[in-house]
Amino acid sequence: MTRAAIVGWAHTPFGKLEDPDVESLIGRVAADALAHAGVAPADVDAVTVGVYNNGFARQGFEAALVALAVPDLAYVPATHVENACATGSAALYAALDFVESGRGRIALVVGAEKMTATPTAEVGDILLTACYRKEESQVDAGFAGIFGRIAQHYFQRYGDRSEELAMIAAKNHAHGLSNPLAHMRKDFGFDFCNTVSEKNPRVAGPLRRTDCSLVSDGAAALVVADEETAATLGRAISFRARRHVNDFLPLSRRDPIAFEGARRAWTRAREDAGITLDDLDLVETHDCFTVAEMIEYEAMGLAAPGEGWKVARDGVTSRGGRLPVNLSGGLKSRGHPIGATGVSQHVMAAMQLMGEAGDMQQPGAKLAGVFNMGGAAVANYVSILERTK
Numbered sequence: 001m002t003r004a005a006i007v008g009w010a011h012t013p014f015g016k017l018e019d020p021d022v023e024s025l026i027g028r029v030a031a032d033a034l035a036h037a038g039v040a041p042a043d044v045d046a047v048t049v050g051v052y053n054n055g056f057a058r059q060g061f062e063a064a065l066v067a068l069a070v071p072d073l074a075y076v077p078a079t080h081v082e083n084a085c086a087t088g089s090a091a092l093y094a095a096l097d098f099v100e101s102g103r104g105r106i107a108l109v110v111g112a113e114k115m116t117a118t119p120t121a122e123v124g125d126i127l128l129t130a131c132y133r134k135e136e137s138q139v140d141a142g143f144a145g146i147f148g149r150i151a152q153h154y155f156q157r158y159g160d161r162s163e164e165l166a167m168i169a170a171k172n173h174a175h176g177l178s179n180p181l182a183h184m185r186k187d188f189g190f191d192f193c194n195t196v197s198e199k200n201p202r203v204a205g206p207l208r209r210t211d212c213s214l215v216s217d218g219a220a221a222l223v224v225a226d227e228e229t230a231a232t233l234g235r236a237i238s239f240r241a242r243r244h245v246n247d248f249l250p251l252s253r254r255d256p257i258a259f260e261g262a263r264r265a266w267t268r269a270r271e272d273a274g275i276t277l278d279d280l281d282l283v284e285t286h287d288c289f290t291v292a293e294m295i296e297y298e299a300m301g302l303a304a305p306g307e308g309w310k311v312a313r314d315g316v317t318s319r320g321g322r323l324p325v326n327l328s329g330g331l332k333s334r335g336h337p338i339g340a341t342g343v344s345q346h347v348m349a350a351m352q353l354m355g356e357a358g359d360m361q362q363p364g365a366k367l368a369g370v371f372n373m374g375g376a377a378v379a380n381y382v383s384i385l386e387r388t389k
Contacts, residue, residue: 004099004107005230005388006237007223008037009347014218014335015183016116022051022062025112025219025340027069033108033221034070038233041072045104049080050091050111052338055126056118066110073108084130084374085288087111088220088342089381093244095224105229111343112219123215127338130375132250141204144212146251146376147289148204154257154291155206157306162206164309165290166194169210169332171318172287176329178359183216183335211290216335220343222350236389237350240367241272245380259377262299266371269382270301275367277301280323280384282352282362283369284345287330296371297325319362327352327360342372346383353387 010032012025019025026049034041051062059065063078083090088111095107115123124142131137131146139145155161170190176182193210196202200209230236245268247261248254270276277300285300287293297308302316302323311317317325328334328348331341349368351357357365370383 002100002102002226003238004096004224004226005239006346006350007225007230007233007235008033008039009220009222009350010036011181011220011344011347012218013181014216014337017217019114019217021059022057022112022114023059023065023068025114025217026062026065026110029219029221030066030069030108030110033223037223039106039223041070044073044076044106044108046095046098046107047073047076047078048091048095048107048109049078050082050087050109050339050343051080052082052084052087052113054129055122056113056115066108083379085286085338086342086372086374086379086381087339088344089372090342090379092222092224092343092346093242093381096239096242099224099226106223106225109222109224109343110219111221111340113337113339114217115215115337116217120215135250135252144204144207144289147291148207149251150256150376151207151291152205154295157257158309160206161294161309163194164294164312165211166190167312168287168290168293169193172326172330172332175319175327175360176333179329179334180358182329182333183214184333207289207291213288213331213336216337218335218337218340218344220340220347222343222346230389235354236387237353237385238388240275240384240386241269242383243269243272243381247378247380249375249378251376256376257295258305259295259299261380262296262371262373262377265380265382266300269384273384275384277323280367280369281365282327282349283323283325283371284328284348285325285330285371286373287326287332288336290332293325293330300369300371324362327357327362342381345370345372346385349385353385
């Protein structure tokens with residue numbers, strides 16, 4: 001079977017950007033990723049574009065926007081992919097499937113989102129399209145309300161873990177200081193994150209503002225190629241394993257704090273890769289809310305169910321810990337422009353494996369894990385990455 005590797009990338013800063021729309025954001029990364037890979041537009045066999053949209057913009061059909069930035073791609077097949085907050089990973093996996101099927105040798109992946117131009121109340125309603133509206137659309141505070149309920153369920157079963165959520169927030173903001181592309185490069189510290197205040201109010205249930213990821217603009221791109229082509233280029237980050245596992249959309253159909261789909265994706269990816277968690281040097285995980293990261297510790301196998309809070313308290317996932325998580329700052333600090341997030345996570349991991357992560361660098365990083373999820377752990381993507389050139 002043909003295997004595909006990441007051979008280049010590009011990444012805008014995340015934040016409240018001056019770019020007027022998604023078209024502009026796509027234009028900032030598409031050509032730069034090809035240049036970074038050393039690939040000419042004429043050599044690209046397919047383009048996949050991840051943009052969530054669902055109301056952030058009136059312009060749809062985003063796959064067709066890439067050729068406006070790179071006219072030489074005008075006649076290359078381009079496809080738009082959407083899979084909630086895992087849209088970026090879905091676009092990447094579609095490109096990998098294209099290459100590994102033998103249909104082409106090189107594919108360009110672009111993930112982007114323009115969110116900050118949309119009024120806050122509308123943002124919350126748009127994000128609720130990633131839940132089961134028939135049962136969950138009346139929740140207060142938009143998608144934060146969904147995870148506020150998840151946090152309440154967790155606390156009811158395992159005790160109030162607000163302090164540990166604050167530890168996760170403080171960790172990720174401290175990590176984000178080292179990421180020049182991060183939306184929020186500020187070390188808030190544990191005390192601020194753990195205290196309800198005018199600047200850190202409760203948002204939904206037990207979740208405070210510092211427990212919630214940011215509304216961001218941004219774009220990221222990857223170039224993937226088959227192994228033979230990758231061997232002729234300047235770098236290759238290969239997939240030791242990759243898995244996509246879904247779960248029921250309605251929270252009423254499952255244990256809302258089990259993240260069973262995430263657990264299965266991690267288990268299968270580890271088995272495919274022939275590794276244990278101890279073999280990983282770092283993980284980029286989907287901390288849309290701090291409670292999500294805490295439960296993801298359990299899903300990935302760092303802790304038993306109900307004990308993810310111990311991981312946060314013991315510093316296991318901090319820089320210098322046994323398994324650093326979100327050295328880029330994660331969604332919490334780096335930002336969360338929906339369509340770009342999964343692509344960004346893979347770029348951050350690839351930079352680490354190439355030894356090109358600057359102040360974020362994990363010394364000697366050889367194997368990295370990426371977890372990106374759509375909805376409340378509905379679409380679950382796990383990648384195990386290693387450098388092969």
